[in-house]
Amino acid sequence: MSRSMMTAAFAAAVTILAPVVAQAEEVVFACWGGASQENFQKTILPPFEKKYGVKVQYVPGGSTYFVSQLQAQKGSPELDVACMDDGPQSIARDLGLLEPLTPARLVETPDIVPAAIGKDASGVGYGLLAMGLVYNPKALADAGIAPPTSWNDLADPRFKGHVVMGTIDNTPGLFALAMLARANGGGVDNIEPGFAKMKEVAANIGSFVKGTDMTPYFQQGEAWISVWTNSEMNRFVKASGFPLEFVAPKEGAPVVMPMLSLVKGGPNTEMGAKLIDYLVSSDVQKQFAINSKLGPVNTKVELTEAEAKGVIYKDAAKSLVALDWSVLNKMRPEWTRRWNQEIER
CATH class of the missing domain: 3.40.190.10 (Periplasmic binding protein-like II)
Known part of the structure; x- marks a missing residue:
């Protein structure tokens, strides 16, 4: 048998004898x-x-x-x-x-x-999860501002430059608009009060955020108050020890x-x-x-x-507000157009 034939035979034997490693x-x-x-x-x-x-x-x-x-x-x-x-x-x-x-x-x-x-x-x-207001208690205490209790508190002029909020492209911004409407006599079926109040809130906005991560804005001191979920806030507090508090506004906190x-x-x-x-x-x-x-x-x-x-958990879930996503999805393109023209100008 030639050397080349022996080499080929050996390679074939190795291939046959080698264990097959199954892919998970x-x-x-x-x-x-x-x-x-x-x-x-x-x-x-x-x-x-x-x-x-x-x-x-x-x-x-x-x-x-x-x-x-x-x-x-x-x-x-x-x-x-x-x-x-x-x-x-x-x-x-x-x-x-x-x-x-x-x-x-x-x-x-x-x-x-x-x-x-x-x-x-x-x-x-x-x-x-509940979407509500998250605030820095130390920053508010230093500024002499009581903790928020209402969605309308986002328009408090004492927060000027220190409200950080998601845009309407994400759930926090969308829910803030809907709940400001609800807090002022409207709702998802009557959004006008929401836009009227959001114009006042916009005067206080330090940054509109495209994503949903508010952590750097609180850490840098820009954000004193924001719209965020209890879960996201608690994870941040647990990981960093940064002092934040969550409040479900008196008009209700939407479920997420x-x-x-x-x-x-x-x-x-x-x-x-x-x-x-x-x-x-x-x-x-x-x-x-x-x-x-x-x-x-x-x-x-x-x-x-x-x-x-x-x-x-248990009884706490009963106070959550379920917003109608069928209406939100239907109206969101028109609300986004208005938001871009009237709020984020």
């Missing part, structure tokens, strides 16, 4: 970046990966980005599960981009509060519910359904409540008084 099954999970991503990847997802022998590929981003991505990939999506706030999620649902979650797909967690199930079973919320949705036609919808099931299980819901201050959607979760502090 993969599920693609699109969800928030920043502190949320760190919590998911370090704490929440590893037990799921170990239990099912899978790899969770984490794609960070925001709600509107994921809606755009799902639209662009329609027919051949790359995502299995997407996190989206309830507003953008309702758009994805209406566009036919989501796969219904049948009861059979939530076999491990049948005790989900009904309000957490999305319309047409298009998804399930994995936490209850991050949703988990199964992507229609995703590459691994069955494992995606298992991931959603896992994320709303009582054990994981308790972790979200303790670590991220998300109100649990699983009725089996029990929290101590200390653990429930700052969490939308």
Whole structure:
């Protein structure tokens, strides 16, 4: 046998004898970046990966980005599960981009509060948040300003230059407009009082923020007061020790519910359904409540008084305001046009 033939035979034998290294099954999970991503990847997802022998590929981003991505990939999506706030999620649902979650797909967690199930079973919320006013108590005390109690307090001239707020492109800005309307005799069906009051608020704005992260504005001293969720504020306070307080205004605090949705036609919808099931299980819901201050959607979760502090839990959930997303989505383009002309000029 020639040397070349011997070499070829040896290579073939090595190939046959070499162990086959199996690739781990993969599920693609699109969800928030920043502190949320760190919590998911370090704490929440590893037990799921170990239990099912899978790899969770984490794609960070925001709600509107994921809606755009799902639209662009329609027919051949790359995502299995997407996190989206309830507003953008309702758009994805209406566009036919989501796969219904049948009861059979939530076999491990049948005790989900009904309000957490999305319309047409298009998804399930994995936490209850309240959108309200967040303020720096030291900054207000130094300025001689009492803590806010109303959405109208954003227009207090003593806050001039120290109100930081999201634009209408994100949920905090949109909800602020709707709640200012509500606080002045209107609502989502009569937004005029909201625009009138928002013009007064605009005179106090130090910065309009395109995203939803208010942390640098508080840290730098620019923000004394903002519109933010209790959960985001509590995560920041826990991580940094920075003193902030949350208040649900007397006119009400809108509920914000991050949703988990199964992507229609995703590459691994069955494992995606298992991931959603896992994320709303009582054990994981308790972790979200303790670590991220998300109100649990699983009725089996029990929290101590200390653990429930700052969490939308049981009776606290009853005072939340549910804004009509069908109206918000319909009117948002027109409100955005007006916002750009009348508010952010």
